[in-house]
Amino acid sequence: xxxxxxxxxxxxxxxxxxxxxxxxxxxxxxxxxxxxxxxxxxxxxxxxxxxxxxxxxxxxxxxxxxxxxxxxxxxxxxxxxxxxxxxxxxxxxxxxxxxxxxxxxxxxxxxxxxxxxxxxxxxxxxxxxxxxxxxxxxxxxxxxxxxxxxxxxxxxxxxxxxxxxxxxxxxxxxxxxxxxxxxxxxxxxxxxxxxxxxxxxxxxxxxxxxxxxxxxxxxxxxxxxxxxxxxxxxxxxxxxxxxxxxxxxxxxxxxxxxxxxxxxxxxxxxxxxxxxxxxxxxxxxxxxxxxxxxxxxxxxxxxxxxxxxxxxxxxxxxxxxxxxxxxxxxxxxxxxxxxxxxxxxxxxxxxxxxxxxxxxxxxxxxxxxxxxxxxxxxxxxxxxxxxxxxxxxxxxxxxxxxxxxxxxx
Amino acid sequence: xxxxxxxxxxxxxxxxxxxxxxxxxxxxxxxxxxxxxxxxxxxxxxxxxxxxxxxxxxxxxxxxxxxxxxxxxxxxxxxxxxxxxxxxxxxxxxxxxxxxxxxxxxxxxxxxxxxxxxxxxxxxxxxxxxxxxxxxxxxxxxxxxxxxxxxxxxxxxxxxxxxxxxxxxxxxxxxxxxxxxxxxxxxxxxxxxxxxxxxxxxxxxxxxxxxxxxxxxxxxxxxxxxxxxxxx
Numbered sequence: 001x002x003x004x005x006x007x008x009x010x011x012x013x014x015x016x017x018x019x020x021x022x023x024x025x026x027x028x029x030x031x032x033x034x035x036x037x038x039x040x041x042x043x044x045x046x047x048x049x050x051x052x053x054x055x056x057x058x059x060x061x062x063x064x065x066x067x068x069x070x071x072x073x074x075x076x077x078x079x080x081x082x083x084x085x086x087x088x089x090x091x092x093x094x095x096x097x098x099x100x101x102x103x104x105x106x107x108x109x110x111x112x113x114x115x116x117x118x119x120x121x122x123x124x125x126x127x128x129x130x131x132x133x134x135x136x137x138x139x140x141x142x143x144x145x146x147x148x149x150x151x152x153x154x155x156x157x158x159x160x161x162x163x164x165x166x167x168x169x170x171x172x173x174x175x176x177x178x179x180x181x182x183x184x185x186x187x188x189x190x191x192x193x194x195x196x197x198x199x200x201x202x203x204x205x206x207x208x209x210x211x212x213x214x215x216x217x218x219x220x221x222x223x224x225x226x227x228x229x230x231x232x233x234x235x236x237x238x239x240x241x242x243x244x245x246x247x248x249x250x251x252x253x254x255x256x257x258x259x260x261x262x263x264x265x266x267x268x269x270x271x272x273x274x275x276x277x278x279x280x281x282x283x284x285x286x287x288x289x290x291x292x293x294x295x296x297x298x299x300x301x302x303x304x305x306x307x308x309x310x311x312x313x314x315x316x317x318x319x320x321x322x323x324x325x326x327x328x329x330x331x332x333x334x335x336x337x338x339x340x341x342x343x344x345x346x347x348x349x350x351x352x353x354x355x356x357x358x359x360x361x362x363x364x365x366x367x368x369x370x371x372x373x374x375x376x377x378x379x380x381x382x383x384x385x386x387x388x389x390x391x392x393x394x395x396x397x398x399x400x401x402x403x404x405x406x407x408x409x
Numbered sequence: 410x411x412x413x414x415x416x417x418x419x420x421x422x423x424x425x426x427x428x429x430x431x432x433x434x435x436x437x438x439x440x441x442x443x444x445x446x447x448x449x450x451x452x453x454x455x456x457x458x459x460x461x462x463x464x465x466x467x468x469x470x471x472x473x474x475x476x477x478x479x480x481x482x483x484x485x486x487x488x489x490x491x492x493x494x495x496x497x498x499x500x501x502x503x504x505x506x507x508x509x510x511x512x513x514x515x516x517x518x519x520x521x522x523x524x525x526x527x528x529x530x531x532x533x534x535x536x537x538x539x540x541x542x543x544x545x546x547x548x549x550x551x552x553x554x555x556x557x558x559x560x561x562x563x564x565x566x567x568x569x570x571x572x573x574x575x576x577x578x579x580x581x582x583x584x585x586x587x588x589x590x591x592x593x594x595x596x597x598x599x600x601x602x603x604x605x606x607x608x609x610x611x612x613x614x615x616x617x618x619x620x621x622x623x624x625x626x627x628x629x630x631x632x633x634x635x636x637x638x639x640x641x
Contacts, residue, residue: 001520008508299504302465303518303565304493306486403465406500 002309006316009289020285021324027278028329028382031271032375033336036368037345038267042260043369046226046253052126054252055094055218056229059084059238062245064215065252070099070208071170074244077201077214083237084219091221094121095214097204101167103147103197107156114145114165114197116204116214125220128185128198135159135183142203144182148193152184159184165197167207175207271378275385278325282389286318290393297397298405311394318390319383326379333370340368410477411438412573412605413462418471420457420628431457433628434471439607441572444599446608446616449625455609456577458625462607463496463575464488476572493521497566501578503558505550505565511537511557512546515564522569529568536568537561539602540594556587560594567598573605580612592618 010017050056059080064072074080077095085093097116102109119138123129129137138144145163147155157163159181166176179199187193205213219234221227226249234246250257290297297310344365420432432454439445447455460466462473464480473480475495480488492498497518505514516524516533524532537546540560550558559579566574576595580588592615598604608615616622624632 001517005506005508012508295504296506299500299506300517301489302463302492302498304489304491304496304521306489306521309521403460406465406504 002313003316006313006320009293009313010317010320013289016285016289017321020282020321021328023281024278024321024325024382024386025328025332027274028326028378029332029336031274031378032329032333032370033340033368035267035271035374035378036333036337036370037340037366038263039371039374040340040344040367040369042263043225044366046249046256046260048127049253049256050226050249051220051222052128054216054249055220056091056224056227056249057084057088057219057231057234058247058249058252059217059234059244060215060247060252061243065245065247068098069170070167070215071172073097073208073210073213073215074217075210075213077212077217079212080214080217080238080244083239084217084234087233087237088219088221091219092121092125093217093219094118094125095201096122096216096218097201097208097213098215099165099167099169099204099207101165103151103155103163103165105155105157105161105163108154110151110154111195112151112165112197113195114167114199114204116201117198118201125222128187128192131185131187132183133186135181137183138198138200139182140200141182142200143178143180144199145179146183146185146198147181148196149184149186150190150194151197152181154194157181165199165207169208172209177203177207179203275382278382279385279389282318282321282386283392285321286314286390287393287396289317290314290397294400294405294408297400298402298408301400301402301405307398307400310400311398314394314397315387315390318386318388318394321390322383322386323379325386326382329382330375330379337368337370341370342367344368412441412443412476413437413439413607414472414474414477415458415462416472418458418461418473419469420454420461420466421469430628432461432468432471435625435628435630437623437630437633439573439605441605442599442603443621444596444606444619445621445623446610446619447623447625448610448616449631453625454628455625457628459575459577459607459609462573463498464492493518494569495572497569497571497574499559499562499566499574499576499579501581503550503555503562503582505558505561507550510547510549511542511553511561511564514550514561515568517565518569533564533568536564539567539598540564541590554587556583556591559583559587559591563591563595563598567602567604571604573607576606576608576610578610578612579608580610580615585614588612589614 059074061072061074081093081095095118099114101112101114103112123137132146133149138146155163161181163179163181164176165179166174168174201214228248231246231248238244238246300310344367346365415435415437418432418435422429422431435458447458449455457466461468506517512533515536516529519529519532537543540563542557542560580591595606596618599606610616621635623630
């Protein structure tokens with residue numbers, strides 16, 4: 001009876017109920033859509049970063065994560081790579097080197113970040129090879145180098161031209177290596193287009209100390225996005241080696257995770273404010289509806305309705321508004337989220353400045369990724385807030401004296 | 410033991426600097442099966458007395474006992490139980506719950522009492538039939554005339570089979586024909602079903618119908634007159 005009364009009380013003023021539910025639904029739909037864009041963006045950024053700059057699991061020399069000192073290498077990199085491939089045969093395991101230095105041409109020079117990669121394997125997990133706009137991605141040719149198009153412009157070089165990479169690893173003498181430009185890439189990311197270069201890992205190993213040196217052996221599962229992987233099997237596969245450390249992606253890319261976390265918290269704060277505004281609107285609606293029915297409540301109390309049931313009825317009204325608003329919000333958001341999921345938002349030119357991950361080659365079209373569990377939680381929070389908004393009017397009704405309520409006009 | 414025993418009942422209202430003595434020491438007994446009315450001019454204390462008997466208002470002095478239970482010793486919750494289980498109310502303005510149909514209004518108190526669905530539906534249907542509303546069970550209050558709404562209010566009051574029905578000006582908003590029909594109806598319920606009624610009224614037709622008239626003046630009983638065979 002109490003639930004039936006609550007439903008009919010809402011039904012008796014359909015316009016007010018419809019407006020209130022619409023308000024909640026629109027706010028919910030905005031939150032769902034905004035959250036799905038945020039999810040999609042961060043998933044794309046982090047997945048791209050995991051695949052091109054780290055891995056779901058990485059093996060590096062202890063300290064390299066912090067210092068990025070070129071002499072901190074993992075010796076016998078191929079051995080490590082094979083050990084990890086045996087542990088995770090379904091994953092792609094790649095070796096990488098990262099060297100800072102100077103790239104010179106007959107007409108110019110520029111500081112550069114040279115990444116040594118295994119071309120075929122890297123092409124399977126990274127988007128960098130897809131961004132080659134002139135020439136070709138790396139092959140087994142250890143003399144080839146792929147440059148960002150702006151870097152090439154700075155150096156005044158084109159395909160087939162020779163460039164020299166110079167670097168100094170710790171206290172060693174300056175070393176250099178000659179490359180021939182095999183491809184130019186354009187990512188839209190300033191850091192990559194102006195300062196990045198790629199060559200085979202084998203060619204860069206000549207510049208590093210030790211036996212088969214690499215800076216990173218990365219394990220990547222392209223299909224699992226930003227999921228976390230238990231690193232224990234990798235630790236075990238290292239067979240007690242103390243010259244390596246095994247890290248999950250969130251420790252290999254701590255800044256990125258922190259940035260995603262902070263962004264998430266800021267969003268929650270915004271959603272919280274939005275929820276509060278909606279709750280105040282709801283409070284007003286329920287309070288108005290309670291004030292209008294004082295005499296009716298007086299009648300109910302007069303014929304013996306326990307005040308607790310009156311409270312429950314009003315809380316039900318709040319909850320029903322919350323549920324209807326939440327469901328309405330889900331329905332309203334389906335269209336925009338579907339469109340944003342299938343078509344996506346082309347950040348294009350904005351990417352250079354807005355890319356939160358820095359120098360990562362990623363698809364400039366960001367797609368919404370709705371998270372049903374997140375939406376369910378938000379609907380739940382919405383219902384709780386709606387019930388809380390109804391709590392004060394409900395308390396007001398509970399404290400009514402029947403005789404005073406009956407005299408109410 | 411009287412159904413209602415009232416001793417030295419006082420009620421004072423304060424409005425700013427003024428105090429109004431609504432009841433100034435009322436003594437009254439009402440037995441089971443009575444069909445009685447409180448009459449008197451506006452402000453004489455009729456409604457106040459009815460509200461205090463119904464546990465809706467609290468006196469400033471004196472005692473009210475219903476079936477031997479002293480209202481002053483009862484908590485608000487216990488008074489709500491008493492209203493739900495032993496008393497029925499009929500108001501001048503009908504006071505039906507607008508979102509419930511006639512039969513849902515009639516069974517409202519039965520729901521609060523926890524009567525099983527089948528039984529309460531049967532009792533509410535019978536109560537509506539008793540007040541002449543068979544066939545109108547599914548109408549909402551705004552689909553009924555004033556007289557029909559008051560009949561629903563009476564059905565709501567009698568369906569739980571209360572010890573006493575308190576009716577405050579039940580015919581005041583009705584035309585004389587409807588008023589007459591309702592008085593006849595309540596008289597029948599009193600005679601055939603033994604329902605005890607206590608009215609607060611100005612209506613001369615109702616005053617003609619009751620067995621006993623208690624006249625209040627300035628919060629005191631000025632006359633308590635019992636008439637054998639009234640309304641016959």
